Amino acid sequence: MKKIQMAMSGGVDSSVAAALLKEQGHNIKGATLRLYETDKISPEVFAAKQVCDVLNIEHDVYDMREEFRREVICRFSDEYSLGLTPNPCIECNKYIKFGALLEKALDNGCDYVATGHYSRIEFDGPSGRYLLCRPDDRKKDQTYVLWQLSQHQLSHILMPLSSITKDEVRGIAEKYGFISARSKESQDICFVPDKDYAAFLQNFEGTLFPKGNYTDIYGNILGQHLGHQRYTIGQRKGLGIALGKPQFVISKNPETNEVVLGDEEHLFKKRIYLKDVNMIAQENRGRDILCTAKLRYSANDDKCRLCFIGDGEAVLEFEKPQRAAAAGQSAVFYDRDIVLGGGKIVRGE
Numbered sequence: 001m002k003k004i005q006m007a008m009s010g011g012v013d014s015s016v017a018a019a020l021l022k023e024q025g026h027n028i029k030g031a032t033l034r035l036y037e038t039d040k041i042s043p044e045v046f047a048a049k050q051v052c053d054v055l056n057i058e059h060d061v062y063d064m065r066e067e068f069r070r071e072v073i074c075r076f077s078d079e080y081s082l083g084l085t086p087n088p089c090i091e092c093n094k095y096i097k098f099g100a101l102l103e104k105a106l107d108n109g110c111d112y113v114a115t116g117h118y119s120r121i122e123f124d125g126p127s128g129r130y131l132l133c134r135p136d137d138r139k140k141d142q143t144y145v146l147w148q149l150s151q152h153q154l155s156h157i158l159m160p161l162s163s164i165t166k167d168e169v170r171g172i173a174e175k176y177g178f179i180s181a182r183s184k185e186s187q188d189i190c191f192v193p194d195k196d197y198a199a200f201l202q203n204f205e206g207t208l209f210p211k212g213n214y215t216d217i218y219g220n221i222l223g224q225h226l227g228h229q230r231y232t233i234g235q236r237k238g239l240g241i242a243l244g245k246p247q248f249v250i251s252k253n254p255e256t257n258e259v260v261l262g263d264e265e266h267l268f269k270k271r272i273y274l275k276d277v278n279m280i281a282q283e284n285r286g287r288d289i290l291c292t293a294k295l296r297y298s299a300n301d302d303k304c305r306l307c308f309i310g311d312g313e314a315v316l317e318f319e320k321p322q323r324a325a326a327a328g329q330s331a332v333f334y335d336r337d338i339v340l341g342g343g344k345i346v347r348g349e
């Protein structure tokens with residue numbers, strides 16, 4: 001029997017993951033994290049507590065607002081100021097759920113932290129490494145947001161939903177009477193639920209974004225924008241400028257506060273440069289690897305060659321040009337269902 005700290009958001013996935021582990025006879029203890037809210041008790045805490053009551057397991061609330069602010073929100077703000085497009089969920093997984101929470105669980109005598117992610121962790125005997133793999137339900141694959149995990153972290157993580165579908169999860173939740181059984185899924189960043197990143201950043205930083213120039217790819221001024229932080233690579237709508245044909249955000253220069261607009265064809269790149277590369281299935285090495293990779297969560301992965309060019313640096317050379325490779329986003333590489341690793345996008349060409 002394993003002693004498991006179950007990370008519980010109050011949602012249907014983590015609730016069912018806890019129920020499955022309890023059915024398997026493990027010693028489960030629920031934990032909900034206070035990350036950014038100011039109220040003492042949030043709706044997520046109430047929902048998670050209801051699940052723990054149904055399952056007859058302990059439930060704790062851990063205040064990790066300072067860690068979340070430092071490791072997630074501040075990074076998010078800093079990277080946007082640098083003209084990048086960060087993914088805070090990836091940082092939260094690395095530093096909070098499988099960082100601070102895992103270490104607290106181990107210190108408290110637990111063997112594992114479990115979550116409701118749709119991913120699979122396997123141990124590969126020949127290599128002696130823990131592997132991160134896609135789940136059976138490929139439509140719910142969440143490996144993209146887990147590429148930064150270390151071997152130490154993977155060795156202490158359980159993901160019970162790896163072999164069941166979302167419909168099956170909802171059916172189990174209804175059987176137990178969980179209030180989350182038919183709740184809608186949210187794709188929003190948890191601390192920016194209205195998707196207004198610019199307003200959040202202005203409130204967080206306490207500053208207004210200065211206006212700057214739109215330019216074309218040749219440097220000609222086209223008009224004014226409302227601050228480079230408000231725009232992302234590939235954006236077409238909401239630019240506030242009419243040029244007689246659809247124009248897209250091609251690049252941004254935070255030093256000059258310029259946003260470059262161009263035709264959609266200018267968004268496509270075959271070579272994607274990466275930094276902070278983390279290899280899971282093997283150690284970083286110099287030999288090129290034929291694999292597939294994707295540059296955003298919802299994308300399909302395409303064939304490419306992974307070339308290591310320095311310490312933590314690599315280049316992905318795709319067979320087909322990739323659209324809107326945004327600096328600060330993640331590229332994740334695969335060998336069929338196995339996550340080889342990932343890295344942060346620096347630029348495309």
